[in-house]
Amino acid sequence: MTRDATVHADLPAAPDDAATPDYVRALEQAAHYLPPEQRQQLRRAWAVGAAAHEGQTRKSGEPYITHPVAVAQVLAEQRVDVETLVAAILHDTIEDTPLTYAQLAEGFGETVAELVEGVTKLDKLQFSSRQEAAAESFRKMMLAMARDLRVILIKLGDRLHNMRTLGAQPGPARERIARETLEVYAPIAQRLGMNMIKAELQDLGFHALHPLRHLILDKHIRSQPMLRREVMAKIEAQLAQRLTHEGLKYRLVSRVKSPWSIYSKMRSEGKSFDQVMDVFGFRIVVSSVPDCYHALGVAHSVYKPLDGRFRDFIAIPKANGYQSLHTVLFGPYGSPIEVQIRTEDMDLVAERGIAAHWAYKHGGSPSGAQARAHSWIANLLESQRATGSSLEFLENVKVDLFPDEVYLFTPKGDILSLPRNSTALDFAYAVHTDIGNKAVAARVDGKLVPLRTKLASGQKTEIVTAKSSAPRPQWLEFVATGKARTAIRSQLKQLEHEDAVTLGHRMLDRALEDLRTSLDRLPQERVDAYLVEARYPRLEELLADIALGNRMPAQVAVALAQREADQEDFDDIDDVVRHRGERILITGNERGVISFANCCLPIPGDEIMGYHTAGRGIVVHRLDCPNVAEYRKSLERWVAIGWDREVTGEYGVALRIEAENRPGVLAQIAAAIAQADSNIEGVEYLERDSNVAAIRFAIQVKDREHLAEVIRKTRRLGVVHGVQRL
Template identity: 75%
Template sequence: MTPAAPAIRLPAVADADDPSVPDYVRELEQAAHYLPADQRALLRRAWAVGAAAHAGQTRKSGEPYITHPIAVAKVLADQGLDIETLIAAILHDTIEDTPLTRECLAGEFGETVAELVDGVTKLDKLHFRDRQEAAAESFRKMLLAMSRDLRVILIKLADRLHNMRTLGAQSAEARERIALETLEIHAPIAQRLGMNLIKAELQDLGFRALHPWRHAVIEKRIRTQPVVRRESLVQIEANLAQRLAKEKLPHRLISRVKSPWSIYSKMRAEHKSFTQVMDVFGFRIVVRSVADCYHALGVVHATYKPLDARFRDFIAIPKANGYQSLHTVLFGPYGSPVEVQIRTEEMDLIAERGIAAHWSYKDGGEGPNSAQSRAHSWITGLVESQHATGSSLEFLENVKVDLFPDEVYLFTPQGDILSLPRNATALDFAYAVHTDVGNTAVAARVDGKLSPLRTKLASGQRIEVITAKSSTPKPQWLEFVVSGKARTAIRQQLKQIGHEDAVQLGHRMLDRALEALETSLDRVAAERVDAYLAEHRYPRLEALLADIALGNRMPSQVALSLARAAKGKAPRRAADPVALPEDKILITGAERGVISFANCCLPVPGDEIMGYHTAGKGLVVHRLDCSNVAEYRKSPDRWVAVGWDREVSGDFAAALKIEVDNRPGALAQVAAAIAEVDSNIDRVEYIDRDANMAVLRFAIEVSDRRHLADVIRKVRRLGVVMGIQRI
């Protein structure tokens, strides 16, 4: 780095009338008209510093390089951003590409500007395995910078927007790569932050660069809509304006045409041709207050009939990015559906500028539902998840799930609103509430109805998550969750749970097998243990113990091999399933990762039990009176003596066969009685049914045998119940 940086600083601010100030700088100052004169003078100072720093550098189009950062600053000035953001935009490439240092920037324009410039500096000096990983890691750094100051992402988006506007100078390969990245990452981020104007232009420019022919065809079709169609829209506009005026509703009525990208996306998503995508045109009605929005909605619906199931109220339930508006679709003349959006002036500002709208109006932007606070909470969540993610690529994959805009809006029992991606399940909701809630979830109540965790959710539903302390994430959960947060948390938890439990249980099982040979793991020579591990290719003892617990190695065979030195001593008889308590492996309920409970007999604490060692499944616990136990006696080497510990935690599955009068309300009475004894119902199914009687199977959860007896006693007292027994 040369000491040229000090020479770049300006001792005085250039005069506004100075002929050396280029037109593009004057255009920037004009766009920043909302700033006081002394701050606009700082823009000229920043331009002079940037121009000196980038002297001799040109863009691929041949223009001086400084024209690019000035254009980026103008994009942000059009959004009404503050002076620090505009200066940082002018200087955003200086630290990386010029002799200008961070310290020099901080001294000249302040620490905040230096921090912003540093946040958007690219990662050219780092080396990655491939371009995809480089993009993912760059994106991760961008999010971390965003979490410190959201203005970093505003500069980054403006930078990308100007690059897309001037994409023609790039090679065909670079155009395709940059356009794809814009559509996949930058446009969705702009949408997630509520910046619809920038989002729409990024999408349209990306679409044009990626599919120029398709873009040209759709654009031409929009321009050449049938005359009848265009005349009908003029008529609709006139009718709406007239009816709103009669109601003395002050308003702005704006007609709008959907962009080629939004039409193309709809054609692809709904598998329709252009002629089938009818709501190409629409109107926006901007009024003064929320009350006026609903008043205008009534006027609009009185003027033209609304299409059923196409009304959305984003005022009562805002989108995750703070967007608020009423959406309705009208059945217009000639059968053309016409989309109408109704919102207030402030909502319109937020809809177009998102988080940028609140930078100049901080009084209205600090509430819990403001665009800024919503953006902050989203980014904070992403930063938390990136700490738990293994690789940048996995992180980027999870983030993409959260970026795309199809969302469902759900209520917690307290009435709070959570937004989740489309097709989200009850388990996604549990993880959205809190990671610990997700990790211990067992079921959910969706609008009061008990539902499994894989239930897909729809907007407006009220969700209550049912948890159990003993519950842990299952690998199959990854098959149906859709949110990045849930997927990351499940993967993280699965890595921790299984191995530790398996090692612990394997240790106890091997100890018992060695006791039968009158020795113990502590008394086996370390050389003998190391030799066994090397022979069977185990990197460490823990891996062997985990394999024993999972049923991949028989503890008796491992014990025999380790105790060969003591083969002169007669081994004791194999453990009997009703052995003394001190000989048994005691179950606490926390070993769910490596101990499972047989579905054939569903043992609960208090039952006499035995364990059977099964390859791949580990230890399966059965009741001693299970019909399958006789078959297991034929393999005594796989039989493991188990018992219940003094303190057992968690909920255990049980099944009841209940005979009831076949009359309305009988099932509800039984379900209410079970709930009164604090037992959860997992599933109900009819075994048999006729005109007079119904036989039902209830799968329930209980804490122990006494709890089960309480359930049976409570249900038996019901007048509609003719018989009940445990299955």
């Protein structure tokens, strides 16, 4: 404990031996590694928990207190510290009993109370759906993990015991809990290196979700033919004989695949049961790192290694701290032999992950598993600050829980691990968010490549940046990590907001000019009073809302200028333009606040007007658009706009091309469009007979001049009879 804690006056004391039930004795037996005074704390925690949960039962009918004690026993088998075990026994008290945080802190110390608080779910709050409640609860748990990793140890122990007793749950709940276990909690256990708990969670989840498939696979595994057992014994004997002859101290164990691992491999690799089972697995545990490489040489001298199947996770550990040598040998009867070679310390970390830290005896040094876990959670913390919702945060975490990683080198020789299928842009954001936001290209092994390039293990990667660069919506289509996705979304929202504020400022100033004033000339008190009345925390929020069409600039201007609105009665759009003076000029880069109407597809060079639409901002139409007549009824929503001198980007436009209906014509037209440096977005046959076909081409152009060039090149084709812009 962090301090000598005495029991709170209202909390019961520890019982004597005669009053202690068997399940508490089982916990004490599992916690035999703790000194007697700490085991006494476990009894005291049980007495407090039992009194608090008095009268509560599980769906199985057992007293509720048996569940948290069983969770503590799961963790005691991982040899965690006494504070974690006490918090595990009390982990449901704040949520489900009258016990308070203050009482727990008084009786057992602040650390235990904080651990219990971190595990406590948010069921008492109101959410729009069960999914949102679960996601918010998960988000809170991850934040608590950042303060103390032991929170996730308790949560995993809680989930494991719930899975062991899942049979008492009704069908739909059983399926939901099992799916959540396989999708989130088992991958978290793997990400934290806790393979023993991960393997049991996967097997129990598989059994609950697909009981018949689990039964069939389990039966096949148990009824392995005598030949397989003989082959296993032969391989084990040959490896043991050679290792002993080399004078190595070792522990050799055969590895049996679980139903879940077999099922996953059958699905992912499209293999039959016999093909998956035709692989023999062994683990060699030795005393030191040099002995690992010595044992590797021994294994390769017994059976020939398969080319390209050797992995050195000792020199380059996995993201969860896992270290081992992996090799695949060509065994007797042509069967592959998978061999893992590691030290005793590495084996401890491989099985228990971050829990191994508390298993070290005095004088031992903990592994890097905890540091790596803290680094992962720190990245999650950074991403959650910019995440819009708990559901989005949970999806990002799921993305980051890929079991397979690629290992990449920075220009300085540091190693970064990323999920498989990560791109150069994922690497940029992994280095630093600012580098990702300013990235323009990458150098992979010295060769310049696009940001969407997928990376492979061992590549040296360097990011090329530019101050003027900014994230684009298309980036979301090819990033693989949650951190990159969250950072891009956050930056896009920020850019859209800045564009909306700028455009809203110009629109409000135009409206104020009609009233012979401006935003700068208005008294600050009047502006502040309007913001309070309209419930805007800042002026920027009002300006953004104007640009997005949620507030009409003319109405806001009248309220700010404190004048009566003029009764505007215009006959046509030209009257609006003349009355409202100078047009707002657009560059095409106004993200999120200006869009281009699909009915008329305006492009730079067209005469245009903007229609103010709630929630969408300004929708740009051509002045000769057929819908303009309909919009005459709402002239107050029209905005006088035009094209800036420098317009960037490409704009959609549609062409109707009449051409001869014979093979190869479509290819000729497409080639002509491509020669004019235009991209084809879509092709559709409008009319077709035996001689002539009318085809609609959706293309991208820079402006009217570019469109004219496309039309010229297509009209020159002998097979084209006519070209018309739609």
